[in-house]
Amino acid sequence: MTRGDRILIAALICASLLVWPLAAARADSQGGQAYITGPGGRSVISLSRDAEYRIDGAMGEVVVRVVDGSVRVHESGCPDQTCVRTGAVSSAGSVIACVPNRVVIRVGGEADDGFDARVR
Amino acid sequence: MTGSMPVSAEARPVAGPFTSRPMALTAGLLAVASVLGLVEAALPGLPVVPWLKLGLANIAVVVALVVSGGRTACVVSIGRVLIVGLAAGTLGSPAFAISAAGATVSLAVMWALSRAGRVFSPIGWSAAGSAAHVAAQFCAAAWVLGSWSILVLAPLSVLLALPLGALTGWLARTIVSRLRIV
Numbered sequence: 001m002t003r004g005d006r007i008l009i010a011a012l013i014c015a016s017l018l019v020w021p022l023a024a025a026r027a028d029s030q031g032g033q034a035y036i037t038g039p040g041g042r043s044v045i046s047l048s049r050d051a052e053y054r055i056d057g058a059m060g061e062v063v064v065r066v067v068d069g070s071v072r073v074h075e076s077g078c079p080d081q082t083c084v085r086t087g088a089v090s091s092a093g094s095v096i097a098c099v100p101n102r103v104v105i106r107v108g109g110e111a112d113d114g115f116d117a118r119v120r
Numbered sequence: 121m122t123g124s125m126p127v128s129a130e131a132r133p134v135a136g137p138f139t140s141r142p143m144a145l146t147a148g149l150l151a152v153a154s155v156l157g158l159v160e161a162a163l164p165g166l167p168v169v170p171w172l173k174l175g176l177a178n179i180a181v182v183v184a185l186v187v188s189g190g191r192t193a194c195v196v197s198i199g200r201v202l203i204v205g206l207a208a209g210t211l212g213s214p215a216f217a218i219s220a221a222g223a224t225v226s227l228a229v230m231w232a233l234s235r236a237g238r239v240f241s242p243i244g245w246s247a248a249g250s251a252a253h254v255a256a257q258f259c260a261a262a263w264v265l266g267s268w269s270i271l272v273l274a275p276l277s278v279l280l281a282l283p284l285g286a287l288t289g290w291l292a293r294t295i296v297s298r299l300r301i302v
Contacts, residue, residue, distance in 0.1 A: 079209075
């Protein structure tokens with residue numbers, strides 16, 4: 001490893017650490033609900049009540065389960081199954097995405113399209 | 121071709137990736153990249169961050185960049201994306217667009233760093249290329265999904281991509297130092 005490598009890698013580590021709070025600041029403080037955005041539109045689900053939801057994705061059905069205040073993708077008709085492996089999320093700002101199905105599940109508030117500034 | 125050749129493509133502009141010996145080298149590296157890409161496509165992602173992969177196919181791209189240069193690396197990288205897309209049946213799908221975006225941006229970054237003389241080693245190229253790959257994939261995924269919300273996962277992913285990239289770069293450098301393929 002050259003000195004240039006070390007400087008480059010250190011700079012990239014710093015850059016991602018600096019961007020981190022910027023990305024996380026978009027997380028709304030209100031948990032307790034989640035937004036599901038899919039090809040068919042967007043819906044809000046409550047995390048305070050255990051339930052199962054079925055969303056029509058671009059490739060197949062996405063089965064979303066809410067258990068004990070956390071949400072997870074139980075089943076998905078996609079080839080990579082990354083969304084299923086992501087597991088359960090519950091904290092505000094957490095995201096589960098199924099890219100082949102174009103479905104995004106986001107815990108918390110509604111600020112999820114565009115870089116709209118939010119002043120708190 | 122004579123025996124002792126300089127290793128950079130810039131030093132011998134006539135011998136690009138499409139003359140016999142470099143072509144055989146390019147084809148061999150492309151085959152290795154494709155096999156590594158397919159093996160990786162069959163493996164599950166890493167625990168906790170299942171959308172991240174080791175980036176094994178990048179070893180072949182870095183080796184191509186070291187022993188031959190940007191044009192060979194371009195053929196290996198883009199060719200691999202096409203072959204893996206064809207074999208995995210994702211050609212033309214959003215997943216394919218995302219992997220193509222990652223591979224292109226990563227290649228551009230690694231090529232630019234490799235042009236900076238001896239300032240950076242393959243470890244640095246690969247670490248930065250890996251970070252660029254992940255960042256580009258997140259942007260492409262956000263575009264496909266029509267939602268920026270997925271970008272909250274990007275900083276952690278880029279941070280984890282750096283050591284993975286350094287590792288594949290180190291492997292590539294080790295392989296180059298062990299083999300005499302040019």
